[in-house]
Ligand code: ADP
């Protein structure tokens with residue numbers, strides 16, 4: 001379908017979207033709009049972030065509204081307040097030439113009486129977050145008896161955010177006879193359940209392959225040791241002077257830390273996480289939208305509903321455990337036909353996650369090398385020269401100073417002048433990267449390990465993660481890594497306190513914890529191997545009784561009293577195979593062949 005005209009949209013709407021610069025329908029729009037205009041059949045639509053889903057359901061909803069009737073005819077549910085406002089803004093624009101059509105947003109965290117008044121004035125289309133919708137229904141203020149269309153936007157997000165119960169309440173309130181539309185970027189069992197329960201004979205639409213990674217995104221990974229991850233972010237930003245991207249972190253704590261470092265190092269960056277007030281979040285998002293910020297450091301939850309297109313880079317500080325989340329993150333770049341890069345910064349043991357994503361989404365990551373100091377300096381220099389060439393010169397402002405400046409610089413030739421100018425701007429940069437180390441680390445061992453495991457192991461990827469490492473295995477297949485912590489009872493560390501710290505650091509209480517040994521000045525804790533490295537990164541640097549925490553993987557044969565510094569730590573591969581041979585023989589024999 002080449003033009004919006006063919007979709008059956010009317011002139012008022014065509015005029016409005018023409019003004020918005022929409023020239024032709026996106027694939028999901030081409031599929032959904034004609035259907036929604038003509039049929040009342042339920043629709044499930046899967047499409048990547050940034051494929052134009054709002055207009056796909058929004059344009060037909062606007063067109064099908066009977067403005068004369070003052071009741072609520074369309075209810076749109078969205079997971080976050082930001083998204084709710086975004087949808088309202090978009091729909092209001094689509095309805096610019098439709099007289100009298102009212103779109104009303106209702107969402108939590110804002111005075112409810114203002115929203116009640118707006119509803120009372122008449123709301124043809126209500127855009128709501130599930131919590132507030134439920135509240136308003138229970139107060140008898142949101143009347144859904146005449147709803148003809150129910151849209152569940154980002155249904156997957158609503159479920160992950162735990163809105164299932166609200167959805168049940170709201171859906172029970174709507175008439176049996178209505179059209180239900182479900183939009184989602186990903187498919188899951190929970191989504192399947194919703195569609196089974198609440199939808200009748202739905203038409204299933206998907207653009208391209210379900211769950212497919214956006215096409216014009218290049219996926220790369222850099223392999224470095226955990227302590228160099230920040231340096232990589234810095235280099236990525238430096239080698240791309242015009243970067244406009246999001247750095248995804250796992251926890252609030254990490255988010256703050258990375259953002260603070262970037263700001264201290266002079267980057268145009270800020271953090272977005274759950275500890276900020278709504279006003280602060282709005283402020284940060286606003287600045288990012290306007291590109292006053294180039295780099296946003298965010299958690300997945302906080303970045304939801306941030307509708308920013310045209311990102312050049314997505315940077316994953318840690319890969320999420322769930323491959324779908326990776327696809328969601330990377331879907332924020334490469335929008336609207338532009339190309340984007342999604343980068344995962346990983347340490348050797350995260351290769352597994354790369355492989356999981358590649359397999360599940362039938363896509364490929366390229367291993368890239370962390371930019372060298374030389375590459376960075378080259379890019380920065382050319383960017384500077386480019387900027388200088390294009391800079392606007394305001395004669396009237398600088399004119400009066402020029403004669404004196406010319407006179408002062410007369411002794412310099414043109415070539416020398418350029419050298420001086422570039423050095424003025426650039427010496428600090430050159431100095432920083434002069435002796436920059438190569439922070440890439442060799443990938444081969446763990447790549448091979450990954451393949452070995454897969455070859456021998458018929459279980460699926462999630463299970464095989466457990467067999468990685470083979471340190472010690474019990475407890476229903478969980479493999480524990482043993483971690484040495486440099487504080488103990490003397491610093492008032494108790495098992496409960498340690499568990500609390502672990503949960504906070506990992507932002508979750510679901511990690512399996514094994515044996516805990518608290519000595520006087522050191523401790524050991526066993527933790528699910530899959531999260532061990534993450535825990536080490538997250539907790540290192542916290543303070544306890546004034547002592548900066550230092551966590552290290554402990555060797556299997558180590559006695560508790562012995563502690564290790566980084567330098568002393570034996571190579572990981574050695575410790576894996578050593579332990580598999582020395583204890584629990586038999587069950588782990590498959591790992592021997594790695595040596
Ligand atoms: P999704 O909900 O699928 O993530 P959105 O509906 O937010 O995507 O749309 C992403 C961006 O694309 C928005 O800025 C929107 O204005 C723009 N857009 C949507 N449809 C079109 C179109 N047909 N032509 C050009 N831009 C579009």
Ligand code: MG
Pocket residue numbers: 053054153
């Ligand atoms: Mg959307």
